[in-house]
Amino acid sequence: MIMVMETERLILRPWTEADAEDVYRYAKDPEIGPAAGWKPHESVEESRAVIRDILSAEGTYAVVLKETGLPVGSIGIMRNTDHAKGEDTAEIGYWLGKPYWGRGLIPEAVRECLRRCFAELNCSEVWCCYYAGNEKSRRVQEKCGFRYHHKIENCVNSLGVCHTVYVNRITKAEYEER
Ligand SMILES: CC(C)(COP(=O)(O)OP(=O)(O)OC[C@H]1O[C@@H](n2cnc3c(N)ncnc32)[C@H](O)[C@@H]1OP(=O)(O)O)[C@@H](O)C(=O)NCCC(=O)NCCS
Numbered sequence: 770m771i772m773v774m775e776t777e778r779l780i781l782r783p784w785t786e787a788d789a790e791d792v793y794r795y796a797k798d799p800e801i802g803p804a805a806g807w808k809p810h811e812s813v814e815e816s817r818a819v820i821r822d823i824l825s826a827e828g829t830y831a832v833v834l835k836e837t838g839l840p841v842g843s844i845g846i847m848r849n850t851d852h853a854k855g856e857d858t859a860e861i862g863y864w865l866g867k868p869y870w871g872r873g874l875i876p877e878a879v880r881e882c883l884r885r886c887f888a889e890l891n892c893s894e895v896w897c898c899y900y901a902g903n904e905k906s907r908r909v910q911e912k913c914g915f916r917y918h919h920k921i922e923n924c925v926n927s928l929g930v931c932h933t934v935y936v937n938r939i940t941k942a943e944y945e946e947r
Contacts, residue, residue, distance in 0.1 A: 774830065776881045779874065781830035781844060788831060789817035791840045792824070795866030804903050805864050806926045832865065832878050841866045844878045846886060852896040852936055859886050860896040863909075870905070879913045887941050894940045901933035914947050915939045 774781040784792075793816040795801060802809045810816045823829075828847060831840035842865035847853065853860040861882050863875050879897075886892040897915050899906035915937035924934045 772830075774881050774885060776877045778835055779878055779881075780833040780835060781878060781881060782833060784820050784824040784829065784831045784840070784843070786817050786820050788840050789813050789820060792816040792820060792843075795841065795864075798867055800867060801864050803928065803930070804900065804906070805862065806900075806928065808928055828859075830878075832863075832874065834869070834874075841869045842875065842878075844875070844882060846882050846890070850896070852898065853894075857891060857893040858896065859890065859892050860898070861886075862897070873912075875909050876912050879909060883913065883939065883944060887944050892941065894938055895944075896936060896938050898934050898936050901935060907935070910937050913939070914943060916943070 771783060773783075790813055793810050793813045796810040796816055796819070799809045810819065824831075824843060826845070826847075829843065829845040832842035832844055833840050842863065844861065844863040847860045847862060848858075850860040861879055863879065865875050883895060886895045895915075896918075897910050897913075899910065901920075916939065918936050918938040920936060921934040923931055925931050
C-alpha cells in the first residue's frame with residue numbers, strides 16, 4: 770500500500786526516480802548532506818541512484834510543497850536504527866532544500882510523522898538526533914517536543930567526520946500531554 774500523508778502545506782509521498790533533478794537541485798548543496806551524515810550529490814545520476822538505493826526505503830517520504838507540487842526535502846520514519854531498536858520504536862530523520870529553510874516546513878512534516886508513529890505504528894517512543902552545533906535541527910526537535918536523552922561523543926560517521934551526536938526522544942505520554 771502506498772502511504773501518503775498530508776499537512777496544511779505539504780504532501781509526504783514516496784520518492785520516485787522521476788524526482789532525481791529535484792533531489793540534485795538541493796542535495797548538491799554542501800550545507801545539506803554533511804549536516805545529516807551524507808556527502809553532497811555530484812550529479813543527477815547520483816541523485817537517481819540515491820533515490821533507488823536509499824530514499825526508496827519504506828517510511829521515507831518526499832516532502833512536496835502543495836503550492837508547486839514539487840519535492841523540496843525528505844523525511845523518514847526509520848525502524849531498527851542504532852537508537853531505535855524494537856517494534857515499538859522509530860527514529861525520524863530529515864533535510865530540506867536551503868531556499869525553503871525557516872518556514873517551519875520540516876517541523877510541520879515531523880509533527881505529521883509523529884502523529885503517524887503514535888497513532889498508527891504503535892510506537893511508544895520516537896527518537897531524533899543531531900550533530901552538536903546543528904542549531905537548526907536542534908530547534909526543529911525542540912519545537913516538536915523531543916527532549917534530550919543522551920549524547921555520544923567522538924562518533925565517526927560514514928564520511929569519516931567525528932561528531933558529538935545528541936540523541937533526543939519523545940515518548941507517547943509526552944506526545945499526548947502536548
Ligand atoms: C534542519 C532543517 C531540516 C530545518 O528545517 P526548517 O523547515 O527550515 O525548520 P524551521 O523553519 O523550523 O527552522 C529551524 C531553525 O533554523 C534556523 N533558520 C531558519 N531559517 C534559516 C536560514 N535561512 N538560514 C539559517 N538558519 C535558519 C532558525 O534558527 C530556526 O529556528 P527558530 O524556529 O528558532 O527560528 C534544515 O535547516 C536543513 O535541512 N538543514 C540541513 C540538513 C540537516 O541539518 N538535517 C538534519 C540533520 S539532524
